Amino acid sequence: MERERLKRNLQAVRARIAQAAQRAGRDPAGVTLIAVTKSVDAATTQALIELGVGDIAENRQQSAAEKLPLVPALTGPQRPRLHFIGPLQRNKVKRVLEQFDVLHSVESVKLAAEVSKRALELGRMAAIFVQVNVAGEEQKGGFAPDGLAAALKEIVSLPGLRVLGLMCMAPYSDEPEAARPHFKRLAGLSLELLPPESRALSMGMSGDFEVAIEEGATHVRVGSALYE
Numbered sequence: 001m002e003r004e005r006l007k008r009n010l011q012a013v014r015a016r017i018a019q020a021a022q023r024a025g026r027d028p029a030g031v032t033l034i035a036v037t038k039s040v041d042a043a044t045t046q047a048l049i050e051l052g053v054g055d056i057a058e059n060r061q062q063s064a065a066e067k068l069p070l071v072p073a074l075t076g077p078q079r080p081r082l083h084f085i086g087p088l089q090r091n092k093v094k095r096v097l098e099q100f101d102v103l104h105s106v107e108s109v110k111l112a113a114e115v116s117k118r119a120l121e122l123g124r125m126a127a128i129f130v131q132v133n134v135a136g137e138e139q140k141g142g143f144a145p146d147g148l149a150a151a152l153k154e155i156v157s158l159p160g161l162r163v164l165g166l167m168c169m170a171p172y173s174d175e176p177e178a179a180r181p182h183f184k185r186l187a188g189l190s191l192e193l194l195p196p197e198s199r200a201l202s203m204g205m206s207g208d209f210e211v212a213i214e215e216g217a218t219h220v221r222v223g224s225a226l227y228e
């Protein structure tokens, strides 16, 4: 993708993040922009990092394993944090942990236990978000809000895990406001069920990140708005 256009799109997204934070009386520095690069090539990913993006996300282990070695900035001093945001299979956990810094899609206690075990083997802590299926959509992963309290009790007791907070995807809609009740719900669950150090909120995508920030998002995962 043409670099000037990418730069303009990035500036526009950053400006919208700052404005949404200001509307909510929040410090824009409290919102991390995660650039989702699943739909773009290694050159565009490299360009984003050169333009100052410090957080990159992919949703498939296999395609990330093929693409990311072709991104020179990932081994340099500007190395961004790498986020895994896709459905996570237990047999891929080891490889995902070796490749990525933060996992956003921990959606069962079994999976959390596997992440814990593999993190201990690797001798490090795994930073995770616990995914919540806020709208009860059949095709989406994540804990039902009703079962979340019990699940979190088990998850926070596992060694090797650092629970950063909760993650969700709002149901698809053309109308950003439609996402607001779901983001509110996630923020409420976080306040109710987690200690202050585990209250990061990974919510908001291209279509709804401003609403998510107004509702407390600390991490927005933005793809297509950067590439239009």
Ligand SMILES: *Cc1c(COP(=O)(O)O)cnc(C)c1O
Residues within 6 Å of the ligand: 036, 038, 059, 085, 086, 169, 204, 205, 206, 207, 221, 222, 223, 224, 225
């Ligand atoms: C693709 C994806 C995004 C980014 O979506 P856009 O609409 O392109 O911004 C965010 N989160 C997850 C989990 C995704 O799979």
